[in-house]
Amino acid sequence: MQKLKGKIVFVSGASNGIGRSCAEALAAAGAKLILCARSFNKIEDLSKNLRDLYNTESLAIKLDVSNRGAVDKAIDNLPEEWKKIDILVNNAGCALGLEKLHEGSPEDWDNMIDTNVKGLLYLTRKIVPLMLKYQLNGHVVNVGSTAGIFAYPNGAVYCATKSAVHFISDGLRMDLVDTPIRVTNIQPGMTETNFSNVRFHGDEEKAKNVYAGITPLTPEDIAEIIVYAISAPPHVQICEVTVTPTQQATGGIVYKKK
Numbered sequence: 001m002q003k004l005k006g007k008i009v010f011v012s013g014a015s016n017g018i019g020r021s022c023a024e025a026l027a028a029a030g031a032k033l034i035l036c037a038r039s040f041n042k043i044e045d046l047s048k049n050l051r052d053l054y055n056t057e058s059l060a061i062k063l064d065v066s067n068r069g070a071v072d073k074a075i076d077n078l079p080e081e082w083k084k085i086d087i088l089v090n091n092a093g094c095a096l097g098l099e100k101l102h103e104g105s106p107e108d109w110d111n112m113i114d115t116n117v118k119g120l121l122y123l124t125r126k127i128v129p130l131m132l133k134y135q136l137n138g139h140v141v142n143v144g145s146t147a148g149i150f151a152y153p154n155g156a157v158y159c160a161t162k163s164a165v166h167f168i169s170d171g172l173r174m175d176l177v178d179t180p181i182r183v184t185n186i187q188p189g190m191t192e193t194n195f196s197n198v199r200f201h202g203d204e205e206k207a208k209n210v211y212a213g214i215t216p217l218t219p220e221d222i223a224e225i226i227v228y229a230i231s232a233p234p235h236v237q238i239c240e241v242t243v244t245p246t247q248q249a250t251g252g253i254v255y256k257k258k
């Protein structure tokens with residue numbers, strides 16, 4: 001059944017991982033997609049594939065969400081009929097580096113804060129007013145992390161950005177309580193995507209090691225939960241979902257089989 005037929009969904013960070021799986025699951029559910037990412041070729045290909053596979057409409061936009069001027073321009077320049085965005089999936093985000101705070105890279109911190117926190121704010125600031133203007137039963141889905149609940153060693157700044165996502169989600173939900181707009185914070189634990197490759201700046205050996213001895217979540221697992229939250233009846237607001245692999249209790253407590 002096409003649960004989201006005709007709904008317009010904006011997905012940030014759609015070229016890889018959870019964003020990409022989300023785009024696929026949403027297209028399968030009948031949604032019309034606006035996909036954004038920094039890499040235009042990847043989302044252009046994805047967009048085309050989804051159009052062919054699911055016969056749905058899909059727009060690809062090259063966008064770095066941490067660039068406020070670019071975010072404003074991208075949304076202002078959307079064709080009028082695409083401005084009626086029912087659902088915003090704030091997925092774009094990254095972890096960079098895994099080291100003690102006092103030995104970390106300030107450049108990595110800037111990137112994480114700019115993308116994970118400011119990028120999410122910029123998109124939300126632009127898109128929620130459109131949901132209100134068009135009187136939509138809007139929905140903002142933020143992709144947070146278990147790292148936003150429990151900090152772990154060597155991850156202070158990443159954890160802090162996801163903690164910000166947690167509280168921004170809570171605050172936004174309060175600010176929108178007198179509207180039909182719902183706010184959901186999805187907090188996945190260890191999910192095998194290119195997350196660790198990015199974190200270790202392309203060191204594949206290190207990245208692989210993160211998931212050795214466990215069965216991690218897949219991006220499809222998370223996409224399924226997001227589609228579920230979006231498809232719930234309008235009076236049902238799924239505020240928060242925390243999901244970990246069965247072998248992960250919290251950020252740092254992981255049972256690895258030898």
Ligand code: 8X3
Nearest residue numbers: 145147188189190251
């Ligand atoms: C991803 C969860 O535990 O790999 O945000 O940091 S974890």
